[in-house]
Amino acid sequence: MPLLQIEDLRAYYRTEVYGISRSVRAVDGVSMELYNNEIYGIAGESSCGKTTLIKVISGTLKPPLRVESGRVHYDFGAFEVDMLTIDPEELRQTVRWKEISYVMQGSMSVLNPVRKIIRTFEDIVRTHQGIPNKKLFLEQTQEHVRRLGLPPDVLNLYPHQLSGGMRQRVAIALATVFHPSLIIADEPTTALDVVVQRGVLQMLKDIQAESQNTVLLVTHDLAVHANVADRVGIMYAGRIVEEAPTQIIFNAPRHPYTEHLIRSLPTIGDKSVKASLGGAPPNLANPPSGCRFHPRCPLAMDRCRTETPEMITLSHHHRVACHLVTEAEA
Amino acid sequence: MRKFVLNYLIPRIGQYFLVIFLGVTLTFIIPRLSPSDPVERQVSQLMMSGSHVSPEAIIAMREALTEMYGLSGSLWEQYLAFWGRLLKGDLGPSLSSFPTPVTQLLATAMPWTFGLLMTSIIISWIVGNILGALASYYEKNVAIQIVDVVSQAVRPIPYYIMALVLLAVFAYWIPIFPFSGAYPPGTRVEFSLSFILTVIRHSLLPLFSLVLIGIGGWFIGMKSLTSNIISEDYVVYAENAGLPKNRILSQYIIRNAMLPQITGLALQIGLIFSGALIMEVVFGYPGMGTLTFQAVMANDYTLIMGITLLSIVGVATIVLILDFIYPLFDPRVRIQ
Structure with missing residues (x-):
């Protein structure tokens, strides 16, 4: 199927x-x-x-x-x-x-400008799973972020402190916390x-x-x-x-x-003029x-x-x- | 942190003192541009009263008055003396209620105004902002729509008409509130439960009128701010992520929409120091507004100068405090 x-x-x-x-x-x-x-x-x-x-x-x-x-x-x-x-x-x-998670178009601006990145993770995890143990949540989030090749420090930063590429990666990290299908x-x-x-x-x-x-x-x-x-x-x-x-x-x-x-x-080496539609x-x-x-x-x-x-x-x-x-x- | 203090806090403090310096200087210069001489006016008033005064006494009086008003010496000497007295907290005597010092008049009027206006501003700020955010987030809710229509209707009513209507209805037709004043005439001002209750009863009607007008303003402002924030990517993202509505409203919408409103609140608080002129005149309230009104009517320019200085210092101080606490609300200011 x-x-x-x-x-x-x-x-x-x-x-x-x-x-x-x-x-x-x-x-x-x-x-x-x-x-x-x-x-x-x-x-x-x-x-x-x-x-x-x-x-x-x-x-x-x-x-x-x-x-x-x-x-x-x-x-x-x-x-x-x-x-x-x-x-x-x-x-x-x-x-x-x-x-299903959805990384929107323009996800440079999907992060709340007045809150640290970790707060958004917290909101999402609390909504869909609950956070019974705050320390464990923090460790797991850091681990998740690290596995995606992001420094765990980004969690304590605000969106405006990150570059566009970083923000995009954070948006993807947020979308994959629960390993969606x-x-x-x-x-x-x-x-x-x-x-x-x-x-x-x-x-x-x-x-x-x-x-x-x-x-x-x-x-x-x-x-x-x-x-x-x-x-x-x-x-x-x-x-x-x-x-x-x-x-x-x-x-x-x-x-x-x-x-x-x-x-x-x-393509490399091709010098012909491209026909436009x-x-x-x-x-x-x-x-x-x-x-x-x-x-x-x-x-x-x-x-x-x-x-x-x-x-x-x-x-x-x-x-x-x-x-x-x-x-x-x- | 060091960078924050050097690049943010220190310049703000410098700005603060610069504003006060310029304000004091202007307050010093402007009355001196006026063609009327307060000493001559005082002397001629005395002479017109018909009593016989010897020329020597008049000369002596002139000198004494000139000295007291700080008008002796060159302009430069006067300016320095003005600062000297100001730093000692001396604003000179009031002309209309001679020889009561201006500072004493201000100290008597200020608590009344401050208590009433502060309460009304805080109530209307909180209620207006919450309603405004709810109004644009839950557009289709009937209760919210009613609040919306009411505030749109109340907003354009001139304040003095609203105040007079409230007086007519709640003090005359249905006499549940007193007509005027902050307490019944002849009552001793003291810290007793019965006196405090009387003061509260007297202040309810003016408070209500201020809150009613205030809520309308904050409501409309917050509603339009919120309706812009709602379509921001981070709000849509939070919705797509399935966050609960109240969480989105409080942490994503209100947290962002209220930033300009905090500035607005601080400016309103700053304006307290000059009082609410119309409210105080209509309700006969013994605060800064009434004092200003009396001072202007009586040409009491030392008092006017005192009120002006207090307003300048008040607004500047509130703006400074705002600059200090604003980074708590907006991290983009905190870390640059």
């Missing part, structure tokens, strides 16, 4: 101002599965629905974001949870941080320089290798996915357009959008008909303008939604 099964998930931002209602279809028909012991990367341009998808998966969505339809089902081994129907209190007590990291390396990025990614990899759990890594940076992820899903305009093991995505992409993304990556991501309040990529696709056919391509599964768990790829190949 997969850890997480998502079936035809649709989540829209519905707003109504002065009687004019508007819906932004940020996630529009996503189906995917996450397995135990893997790092899954979600890639795509800004505003393609990555963070919205995460919010639904982690159960942290707030109005005006609403789930229209679909299923988000977890199997934690000991128990199963349907994220879209679970009672919020039960979610808080049994799932949050114990099974799923760690969701949204743009954990954005705004960090490459050297610090490497440290943060290595930390995520080490945590995953140690606890054999699942990491869902969201970033627009394909280089990060190439280094870290086991499988990669490419999102475009609220849908997953291609998904495959990392090797296959980078060596043999099938969707024209994936191809463009990968071709735009610089014309246009901008579509407005999700009024997405294009048919295949949502067709206005920007150099290979678009008549069929692409009217008919939405179905997801086709090729060999080696390679899935792609494009009219150029036919059932025959599968």
Whole structure:
């Protein structure tokens, strides 16, 4: 059984101002599965629905974001949870941080500026487990932090005394105190320089290798996915357009959008001018008909303008939604 | 720690003395720019009263008055003498209630004002801030919405109208509170239970009026501060981590939102030293506001100078204390 099964998930931002209602279809028909012991990367341009998808998966969505339809089902081994129907209190007590923890985007500022780091650890541990022995808690927290390669002294510091990379690592350390089954990291390396990025990614990899759990890594940076992820899903305009093991995505992409993304990556020694993809991501309040990529696709056919391509599964768990790829190949 | 004292505390103390020095100097200069001569005014008042005074006596009196007001010698000598007397705690005699020293008038008025205003500021600060934070965190709660509407409605009412309405309702139509004063006229001021109870009964209506207006201000301020803090990443993170709501409210939202409010509180406390003019006039309360009002009406400029100096020192001292304790609330100031 997969850890997480998502079936035809649709989540829209519905707003109504002065009687004019508007819906932004940020996630529009996503189906995917996450397995135990893997790092899954979600890639795509800004505003393609990555963070919205995460919010639904982690159960942290707030109005005006609403789930229209679909299923988000977890199997934690000991128990199963349907994220879209679970009672919020039960979610808080049994799932949050114990099974799923979520390192938000911009986690440089997720630490309370007026309290020491240790206080935040204390809050989280007290909420989900209780602190019967303060000394033991302190020792365990120091041990946890040390194992992640952070000096235990950081616990007695305030967030403003830490560098951006340190803060990001503290945020990840906070998210992993209970060794959750799923760690969701949204743009954990954005705004960090490459050297610090490497440290943060290595930390995520080490945590995953140690606890054999699942990491869902969201970033627009394909280089990060190439280094870290086991499988990669490419999102475009609220849908997953291609998904495959990392090797296959980078060596043999099938969707024209994936191809463009990968071709735009610089490689050492390559002096050719990179072709840019014309246009901008579509407005999700009024997405294009048919295949949502067709206005920007150099290979678009008549069929692409009217008919939405179905997801086709090729060999080696390679899935792609494009009219150029036919059932025959599968 | 050493760095903190050198870079933070020492400059603040220096600033404090600089502000007081400038304040005292301005208090010295401004009355001397006035075209009226207090000595001549005093003398002519005496002569107008019709009594016969010999020219020698007038000259002697002029000299005595000039000496007493500190107006003898050059401006520079006067300034030094002014400081000399000030450091000895001598603010000169009051002109309107001659020869009572100004310091004595201030000492009589100050406790009344301080007791009443301090109580009202602290009550309204605590209540207003807690309600404000609750209002923006529990937006949908009906009780909170009612408090919100009431404070929005009370806030724009001018204070004197509110005070007069309260007097009319609770002292005239429903006479449960006395009309004016801090105690009934003719009562001896003493430390007895019955006297203290009388004072409390007299102060309830002014206190209520101040608290009502005060809460509205703090409430609205805190509500908007809180509504900004609520969308901060660290609050969203705490929510995602499943922390209990009351923990998020107290440790994540209020701890951060109250920082500007602490500054506001200190400034309000500083302003106590000049009294609450309108409140004291409306309720006939014998504090600094009434004293100021009388001093201005009677052209009693030694008293005005005394009140001004007390306010300057008061505000500066409170700001200094705030600077000292603020690092306890905001570590970003403490460790730089």
